[in-house]
């Protein structure tokens with residue numbers, strides 16, 4: 001039997017509560033996320049959904065209020081300050097939205113990468129120079145090693161920032177709105193550069209962003225809503241019956257360890273689902289009906305099956321199933 005993979009990022013029921021002026025804000029409300037080694041995943045959500053809070057915790061700059069979070073085997077809630085420093089220097093690399101946070105403006109691109117190696121005490125001499133050339137080449141900014149950030153375009157600056165983030169060969173690359181200050185075409189090319197780095201170096205990559213178009217550049221997009229992951233879109237390529245390659249995107253609801261899921265907002269609105277719903281366990285899917293005693297019927301959060309089941313059947317099945325209220 002194959003060995004189970006240990007995820008590179010694992011968050012279980014992650015909660016972060018901020019208190020400002022006596023008012024509590026639950027930025028993360030029991031978030032679950034798993035990213036396996038070598039995956040490239042985008043976490044996409046509206047402003048205020050908790051993206052930056054999640055990334056700040058994963059980067060070791062903040063600690064969660066409850067739940068668990070681990071990155072490449074480091075338990076982020078139990079980590080002490082010395083481990084935290086090493087973790088930030090060697091285990092994870094970061095790319096932030098603002099280039100000013102990624103690069104020092106008075107150092108050249110090559111010197112910015114060298115500085116990251118200096119701080120972590122990694123490569124020296126010829127090995128260092130070779131690695132800097134390799135990284136700049138990989139990010140397609142090989143000819144700009146001697147330029148300072150103000151002499152580079154926004155897209156080139158972010159490519160150099162990615163090279164800096166990779167300087168100490170981290171296992172995980174974390175990016176917070178890495179294309180937030182770029183135009184559409186430049187964003188697409190920077191995301192493609194991140195994808196080729198992910199493929200060539202195998203570095204696990206997590207991007208958080210409000211920009212839904214990022215999902216076109218990754219295989220898996222996780223939607224975050226109100227501090228929780230809600231749905232996922234998986235992209236794959238398959239060959240159709242004419243031998244033509246086609247790209248397929250499928251949307252899934254995220255089911256947590258205890259069986260909770262969030263229905264997509266449109267489903268809830270369309271069927272006017274409120275307070276409680278009726279459930280029916282079918283051989284290959286689960287049906288969900290409005291619970292208000294109406295006659296309208298529909299299905300949500302299901303795989304397989306089709307057609308509109310009888311409301312009576314749903315009620316019967318719901319009676320047969322557990323009567324526990326969803327938590």
Ligand SMILES: Nc1ncnc2c1ncn2[C@@H]1O[C@H](COP(=O)(O)OP(=O)(O)OP(=O)(O)O)[C@@H](O)[C@H]1O
Pocket residue numbers: 018019020025026027045046047048049050051052053054210
């Ligand atoms: N330090 C803080 N103190 C109080 N509330 C905070 C703090 N940081 C974040 N919040 C609140 O937590 C919630 C989530 O914020 P967060 O910055 O994680 O969202 P986001 O999805 O990254 O949004 P944006 O895309 O606008 O940056 C928001 O309601 C925000 O106001």
